[in-house]
Amino acid sequence: MQSLEAELETARSLAVSELADAIESIGFECTRCGACCKADDDDPHTATIFPDEIRDIQQTHEYDWRDVARPMPYGLDDGAGETFEWAIQTTGCGDCSFYVEKDGVGACSIHDDRPLICQTYPFSVALGGTSQPMGEAVDQAGMVRAHECEGLGRDISREEAEALAAALKERAIRELEEAIGVRDNYTGTTPDDGDIVVHDSEGAKQGDGTPVDR
Structure with missing residues (x-):
């Protein structure tokens, strides 16, 4: 397995045009079904x-x-303990808190400012240290993995494919930089009973994003 640094160099050297070729070969058009924004x-x-x-x-x-x-829920016990990274906030029913729907058509209330993982779904880059959103890949072309989505297989313009490819490369780089930052800044911190500590690339934080006092 390559080091995170080696994977980062690979991500930085990815050709946007080749990523776009892969996206075109798979095909994609958002149907605004909202499945990627809702609880599963x-x-x-x-x-x-x-x-x-x-x-x-x-x-x-x-x-x-x-x-x-919100703190990434994995590894927490009843919302308390120590975890790594942040997840987009959700509503009481588990949907993304920024998802809105009218007459069965979904939309994002912060669309122009949505995170990279949302901009690039349903695709990811096949590199160690990068995330695979919504489970395992259902298709792959070159370095591009496609994840479950009803919009796969539809025609996509070259312009849209290249914009998506550029965002996908940026996300892969950012994910690896974040992973390296988490590793390098991690110091074991034992939360008090009922409290939480989130470790991200900037260090240890409380659940409200403020740094943990050491």
């Missing part, structure tokens, strides 16, 4: 969001940190 059966919508993306949405839309993000 009993599992809440869970998508990684970077710390700076949280702040950008906060500032643009005047939200609090907790309005935008």
Whole structure:
């Protein structure tokens, strides 16, 4: 297995045109079904969001940190303990808190500022250290993986494919940079009973995004 640094160099060297070729060969058009924004059966919508993306949405839309993000739930016990990274905030029914629907047509209330993982769904890059949203891939072309989505297989213009490919490359780079930052900044922190500590690339934070006092 390659180191995260080696994977990062590979991500930086990816050719957008080749990623676009792969996206074109798979095909994609968003049908606005909202499936990627909703809870999956009993599992809440869970998508990684970077710390700076949280702040950008906060500032643009005047939200609090907790309005935008929640601690990644994996590894937590009744919402307490130690975890890594942030997930987009959800509603009481488990859907993305920014998802809106009218007459069966879905939309994003922060569409122009949505995180990279949302901009690039249903695709990911086949590199270690990058995420595979919504489960395992259902198709792959070159370095591009496609995940379950009813919009797959539809015609996509070259312009749209290249824009998606550029965002996909940026996301792969950012995910690996974040993973390296988490690794390098991690120091074991034992939360008090009922509390939570989130480790991201900037260090240890409380559930509201404020740094943990050491």
